Amino acid sequence: MQTTKERTGKRLSIPRDKQGFLYVLPWLIGFLILQLYPFITSLYYSFCDYSILSEARFIGFDNYVKLFTRDREFWPAMFATLRFTAMTVPGKLILALIVALLMNQKIRGINLIRTIYYIPSLFGGSVAVCALWKLMFNDKGVINAFLQSLGIPTLSWLGSPDIAMTTICLMEIWQFGSSMILFLAALKNVPQHLYEAAEIDGAGKIRTFFHITIPQISPIILFNLLMQLIQALQNFTSAMVITRGGPVKSTYVLGLKLYMDGFSNYKMGYASATSWIIFTVILFATLLLMRSSSAWVHYDDNGGN
């Protein structure tokens, strides 16, 4: 007993609750050096003429003015980014929700289906999958060969500026697995008695869906929307590997522009300005979503979710 007491006394030389700070410390250091400092610095750089070789020189709003008014790449890149986001985010979420709804019915083999449907999502934006896309959607690739054998006119999937973006988006939508898993988990948590009550009240399937299912899973819809949006607005790999931004810059998204300006041409200040524009768009979209959420996201009174 005596020894235990002694040992406890020794260990507690720092009050226990204060020790918590020590555990958090590595993160705090990481946050300050690798997140906060870069965050503030990139804002400063965005007002500078700065290449890797020379010192940063403050030039006020020049980078932004140039981007908005003189850079011929900027507005098309912004448009391409928004187009990519507008196609992939709803595409992914709607497909994920439909599949999750089907799987939530009492059907057999849910685990197997979930496994198979998740496989494409394993590969994320990996180069291997981008290469595969490039091959399949080649002018003479398997997709066009199929269309031809069915007598459907073929398309220049990656060669035409009108279609290339859609082809890239298809790859993104193909990877809807994580959203699906989240939706499925949310659907399983909807209390069964709500459905029973709706049935007793004579509500049809569609009414039940809009008045019970959607509100009940709305927090997960919001979460999915936010995460996918943040990710889509920063997209880089598929545009870089599959089309290199082409044809005619139709897939030249802001993420790719940032890479080219910053890491290919070493215009770090200029690229920082682009990065802050991306950040502003993300922030704006996030705030808009959060604002709107009070109108459509339903939180349980008991604080569940």
Next chain:
Amino acid sequence: MKRKTISKGLTYLFIVLLGIALLFPILYMVMASFKTNNEIFGSTAILPERFTFEYYVKGWAGNGQFTYWTFFANTFTLVIPVVLLTVVSCTIVAYGFARFNFKSKNVLFTILLATLMLPNTVIIIPRYMLFNKFGWIDTYLPFYVPALLGCYPFFIYQMVQFMRSIPMDLDEAAYIDGCGTFRTLITILMPLLKPAMFSAGLLQFTWTYNNYFDTLIYINSASKYPVSLAMRMTLDAESVVEWGKVMAMACVVVLPLVILFFSAQKYFVEGITAGGVKG
């Protein structure tokens, strides 16, 4: 009753058809790895004329200077420490947030939650310049150090949520028995946290393994290329791409992920649902 059977039948039909459509690209990738360019282009045939491992051998040889032995060794040298460091650091930090009430905790936790939404794009340039100043470019330190310092708020948050579901009584009992806080974490909480740690590790593994952007900017020399950059090299190497070779390497590169996924599916699903996921 009959209508129900029909609708169920249609559901299954849809699920099966969609499943086939989703898996088709992967099947095609495997089949194309045995095909010559002549077989690939303009043909709807799925099966190759012959199954030879010629393209696997050719692709594996890499660029003549380095083979995929090197690229895989590099990949694991990069990914495995990142995974271990992430899991350990995030668990420790989460412990601090979940179990103690120090003064600035709430402020710091709010900051942590805010960084969940901090886009990588906006910090990448100064980070690069910083690592450049440290002389870390063309090493794996730009990957190790953020992992060591718990710069993955997503996993910390996930771990905090998980820890909160473990009763505090266990900690109290350990304190009474004379355990310090660190020993309480190691001996009492860790065993219970194992599934959560495993889930986080798996997700971090796939993300780091697939990550192309960071490897592209931080790694310059071919001798240090992980498979993401090696794939790009194989794809760009010749003016006339030998697609069989590219697809063969694509298959080899995705194989570890597939194996991992099938052997630990449950943890993948848990990791994703524990707080959501990107991708």
